[in-house]
Amino acid sequence: MIFRQLFDSVSGTYSYLLASRAGGEALIIDPVLEKVDRYLQLVRELDLRLVKAVDTHLHADHITGLGALRDRTHCITVMGENTKADVVSMRLAEGDKLTIEGMSMDVLYTPGHTDDSYSFVMHDRVFTGDTLLIRGTGRTDFQNGDARMQYESIFGKLLRLPEETMVFPAHDYKGDTVSTIGEEKRYNPRLQVKSMDEYVELMRNLKLPNPKMMDVAVPSNMKVGLAQQEIARRGWALSAAQAMALSGRPGVAFIDLREKSEREKHGSIPGALHAPYGDLQDNIRPGGVLHALAAASDKRMIFYCAYGERSAMAVQAAQEAGLLTAVHIEGGIDAWKKAGGALMR
Numbered sequence: 442m443i444f445r446q447l448f449d450s451v452s453g454t455y456s457y458l459l460a461s462r463a464g465g466e467a468l469i470i471d472p473v474l475e476k477v478d479r480y481l482q483l484v485r486e487l488d489l490r491l492v493k494a495v496d497t498h499l500h501a502d503h504i505t506g507l508g509a510l511r512d513r514t515h516c517i518t519v520m521g522e523n524t525k526a527d528v529v530s531m532r533l534a535e536g537d538k539l540t541i542e543g544m545s546m547d548v549l550y551t552p553g554h555t556d557d558s559y560s561f562v563m564h565d566r567v568f569t570g571d572t573l574l575i576r577g578t579g580r581t582d583f584q585n586g587d588a589r590m591q592y593e594s595i596f597g598k599l600l601r602l603p604e605e606t607m608v609f610p611a612h613d614y615k616g617d618t619v620s621t622i623g624e625e626k627r628y629n630p631r632l633q634v635k636s637m638d639e640y641v642e643l644m645r646n647l648k649l650p651n652p653k654m655m656d657v658a659v660p661s662n663m664k665v666g667l668a669q670q671e672i673a674r675r676g677w678a679l680s681a682a683q684a685m686a687l688s689g690r691p692g693v694a695f696i697d698l699r700e701k702s703e704r705e706k707h708g709s710i711p712g713a714l715h716a717p718y719g720d721l722q723d724n725i726r727p728g729g730v731l732h733a734l735a736a737a738s739d740k741r742m743i744f745y746c747a748y749g750e751r752s753a754m755a756v757q758a759a760q761e762a763g764l765l766t767a768v769h770i771e772g773g774i775d776a777w778k779k780a781g782g783a784l785m786r
């Protein structure tokens with residue numbers, strides 16, 4: 442496994458780059474905007490292909506690198522389903538898996554620091570965001586934070602992981618880089634409480650100043666979405682209603698870019714072909730299934746995904762590859778569902 446812990450000294454943020462092998466797919470957790478060049482350089486040096494950029498929660502102390510990484514690598518942006526960020530390509534819920542080639546993480550919903558905080562568990566380690574820090578816990582006094590929920594998340598979920606599980610948080614201000622669940626159980630001063638009420642009382646009395654970046658970072662991090670208007674301006678977008686009117690017509694092929702697990706969980710458009718976004722480059726080049734589909738007929742190809750991000754990037758790539766009938770559904774299956782479109786499971 443390739444594993445790198447990267448540090449942004451301005452905000453005290455740890456970001457994590459993971460891949461199962463050189464030459465393979467990589468994902469990054471909690472990237473910081475100012476460090477994007479550094480991450481991409483490392484991705485190149487390690488001969489990796491960045492396919493997913495993940496935030497554990499909406500950050501208040503730095504601007505996320507999700508949007509910039511998406512724009513520069515066409516990777517999939519990922520957050521938990523409760524995020525208030527406008528558009529991310531993929532939203533995960535507890536019980537879902539965060540996967541790349543050769544690697545799978547379990548998703549835990551661990552609210553408390555914010556109401557959109559998630560942790561990711563991969564056999565010997567857990568990425569805890571700001572829910573559980575080394576000898577500390579994330580503050581709970583803004584962004585819909587809730588000390589009771591945090592107590593539940595920590596005592597009810599994280600501390601139930603095996604004691605030797607390594608803890609990799611999103612921040613540290615003292616220079617500690619890693620801990621374990623067992624160590625935190627015994628030595629984290631915030632966790633030496635006898636009850637939820639005692640924890641709530643402890644958190645209430647912290648009286649921390651707001652993070653310096655908060656007024657800039659929070660609104661900015663809520664707007665990470667790809668500008669889908671540009672795709673629409675070029676005539677490559679359909680509204681969900683327009684797409685519904687074309688459903689079942691000859692000469693139209695709906696193409697689902699989501700992962701298998703997303704299709705199973707949320708349903709798909711009846712008759713759609715499955716061509717996951719991760720395989721797009723192979724599928725649109727000569728010899729690929731989508732290239733063949735476009736060449737064999739004058740079929741209009743309608744891409745869709747969860748929220749329209751992956752499909753917007755796919756339309757752009759398909760058009761550049763000469764597949765000129767490609768369009769996408771703005772807002773993805775989410776918009777389709779809201780418009781009353783039929784779904785198949």
Ligand SMILES: [Fe+2]
Pocket residue numbers: 498499500501502554571579
């Ligand atoms: Fe945070």
